Amino acid sequence: MKIRFWGVRGSIAVPGPNTIRYGGNTTCIEVRTDDDDLIILDGGTGIFQLGNHLLKRMPIDAHVFMTHTHWDHIQGLPMFTPIFIPGNKLNIYGAFDPVSGTGIEKVMDIQLQYSFFPVREAELKADIEYKTMRPGQTVAVNNAEVTGTLLNHPVINFGYRVEHNGKSMFFTGDHEPPYNFYEPGDPHYEEFESIIKDKEREIIAAMRGVDVLVADSSYTLTEYPSKKGYGHGTFDTSIRMAREAGVKTLICTHHEPTRSDDELEAVFAEVLSRHPHQQGDPEIILSREGLEYEF
Amino acid sequence: MQSLSPELSTKLEEAVERMPAFPKSVQMILEVSRNLSCTPKDIIEIIEKDPVMTIKVLKVINSAYFSLPYKINSLDRAVVYIGINTIKNLALSLATIGILPARNNAGFDMDEYLQHSLVAAGIARQLATRYAAGDIDPMDCYIAALLHDFGKVVFAQFMPEEFSKALKLSEKTGRPLHETEEEIIGVNHAMVGAMLAKRWNFSNELIDCVGNHHSMPVAENLMAECLHVADIIAKNITAPKTPKRTVSDPNWKAKRLGFTIDRVSALLGDLTPFVNEAKIFLQASYL
Numbered sequence: 178m179k180i181r182f183w184g185v186r187g188s189i190a191v192p193g194p195n196t197i198r199y200g201g202n203t204t205c206i207e208v209r210t211d212d213d214d215l216i217i218l219d220g221g222t223g224i225f226q227l228g229n230h231l232l233k234r235m236p237i238d239a240h241v242f243m244t245h246t247h248w249d250h251i252q253g254l255p256m257f258t259p260i261f262i263p264g265n266k267l268n269i270y271g272a273f274d275p276v277s278g279t280g281i282e283k284v285m286d287i288q289l290q291y292s293f294f295p296v297r298e299a300e301l302k303a304d305i306e307y308k309t310m311r312p313g314q315t316v317a318v319n320n321a322e323v324t325g326t327l328l329n330h331p332v333i334n335f336g337y338r339v340e341h342n343g344k345s346m347f348f349t350g351d352h353e354p355p356y357n358f359y360e361p362g363d364p365h366y367e368e369f370e371s372i373i374k375d376k377e378r379e380i381i382a383a384m385r386g387v388d389v390l391v392a393d394s395s396y397t398l399t400e401y402p403s404k405k406g407y408g409h410g411t412f413d414t415s416i417r418m419a420r421e422a423g424v425k426t427l428i429c430t431h432h433e434p435t436r437s438d439d440e441l442e443a444v445f446a447e448v449l450s451r452h453p454h455q456q457g458d459p460e461i462i463l464s465r466e467g468l469e470y471e472f
Numbered sequence: 473m474q475s476l477s478p479e480l481s482t483k484l485e486e487a488v489e490r491m492p493a494f495p496k497s498v499q500m501i502l503e504v505s506r507n508l509s510c511t512p513k514d515i516i517e518i519i520e521k522d523p524v525m526t527i528k529v530l531k532v533i534n535s536a537y538f539s540l541p542y543k544i545n546s547l548d549r550a551v552v553y554i555g556i557n558t559i560k561n562l563a564l565s566l567a568t569i570g571i572l573p574a575r576n577n578a579g580f581d582m583d584e585y586l587q588h589s590l591v592a593a594g595i596a597r598q599l600a601t602r603y604a605a606g607d608i609d610p611m612d613c614y615i616a617a618l619l620h621d622f623g624k625v626v627f628a629q630f631m632p633e634e635f636s637k638a639l640k641l642s643e644k645t646g647r648p649l650h651e652t653e654e655e656i657i658g659v660n661h662a663m664v665g666a667m668l669a670k671r672w673n674f675s676n677e678l679i680d681c682v683g684n685h686h687s688m689p690v691a692e693n694l695m696a697e698c699l700h701v702a703d704i705i706a707k708n709i710t711a712p713k714t715p716k717r718t719v720s721d722p723n724w725k726a727k728r729l730g731f732t733i734d735r736v737s738a739l740l741g742d743l744t745p746f747v748n749e750a751k752i753f754l755q756a757s758y759l
Contacts, residue, residue: 276562309537312539313541314539327538327553358511358512368609372552375552408557
């Protein structure tokens with residue numbers, strides 16, 4: 178299995194001299210199974226360059242799994258060139274949205290409206306199928322399997338586990354480990370603690386033992402208190418999850434858009450200094466646009 | 473006793489889909505959502521006082537779209553699964569429908585209904601905490617009591633003429649409302665509540681509780697026991713005009729609680745805080 182990062186930035190694309198080494202595009206990860214099946218995780222602005230790269234290999238049969246539908250994870254989809262070329266096949270997967278009462282088909286409908294985009298969804302030339310998934314559901318992509326798990330974000334967000342040929346990876350999408358918003362002593366406090374523990378166990382089980390965990394590590398410990406509830410994790414929460422789940426490699430992603438390359442390396446070095454490598458620990462690296470990781 | 477025809481149950485279910493929430497919670501959810509610094513706790517405290525908002529959230533989380541391995545009765549659990557922002561937006565989308573009118577053609581007092589449900593819910597939670605700690609989640613009992621009479625709102629909104637007749641007959645003869653409903657409508661509010669709860673995939677325990685809250689609770693259903701006792705105690709303090717309600721046998725003792733209802737009520741001590749809490753929520757309703 179091979180994964181390649183086409184976008185690693187959170188919230189908004191930030192091209193420029195300060196982000197040249199790690200990249201300015203928003204989330205998009207290409208996963209190639211050992212059978213060369215194409216699985217794409219999220220369609221942030223990074224998917225545009227992936228699309229251009231794929232032009233050499235037309236027609237394509239892509240399985241695009243959307244962790245959630247916030248802009249930074251869907252914005253590149255209308256500019257994913259293969260959707261305009263007949264003969265290409267796309268399966269787009271994602272969660273049901275209980276607020277609008279719609280499935281994942283809305284990811285294109287919403288973006289391809291007259292006021293916002295010149296081409297209507299009905300005019301796309303590729304064969305596109307939308308498949309709304311339930312939490313815990315496993316979808317077969319030829320010989321690979323992809324399972325969605327409900328994580329915690331201000332919109333429904335699935336973390337996906339991809340498995341094929343004895344190899345596996347898990348991508349969180351955007352995830353803030355749930356926290357107790359009741360004060361100790363509040364009648365709800367204890368009960369809420371136990372619900373959180375249940376949920377944490379479920380999340381760890383979903384990513385248990387994967388070769389690679391790609392996790393939302395937006396904030397540092399110092400930044401987190403003022404960002405609590407925004408729906409993102411910290412480097413420290415990602416390391417904790419990776420250790421508990423016994424993963425082999427942790428790739429920290431969803432870099433803060435305001436963080437320059439130098440700052441990103443500095444905060445990462447600080448995190449590693451507080452978590453010296455112990456036996457059984459995962460290897461911990463930063464995601465970077467263009468990074469290929471084969472295992 | 474008749475049951476609802478499939479046509480009528482579908483009609484009622486669809487009607488509830490468009491049913492607005494109570495004025496105070498609509499007003500409060502709009503207020504807090506304008507404030508960026510509102511906390512998840514602020515939002516839950518509003519939703520858990522409104523049967524319609526609570527139903528909307530539980531209906532979503534228990535729906536086939538999420539097909540979770542077990543049914544969820546608690547708003548706190550719903551928060552951990554689908555997130556507070558999704559829940560806030562569900563409540564907000566409900567708020568845009570409008571508000572439940574103060575007056576309905578059935579002459580049913582919505583304020584009194586909500587006050588009774590809130591007081592019963594508070595008492596049921598207290599009973600679960602005191603007598604069934606560790607065996608049952610007090611918040612599940614709270615939700616069961618909050619929703620137990622929801623069938624009355626459905627009647628008032630969607631079958632006002634028949635419900636008005638049942639209300640009048642009960643008032644005139646002193647017979648319990650659920651009996652006069654059965655006589656006039658063919659089903660009672662408990663059955664309608666349970667039918668809806670079933671269609672919304674609520675837990676079997678909750679469906680049984682709502683459906684059987686006028687019967688003596690069967691052994692081993694702690695939630696039903698807490699609800700049954702809380703309902704009677706709440707009725708006696710929130711509706712002083714109606715005849716004092718009791719079980720057919722005044723010496724009946726709730727199994728787990730181990731006392732007669734009057735004794736349980738006395739042991740709970742001063743019940744005015746339950747009533748006051750409900751009244752605070754009701755104030756400024758129907759602006």
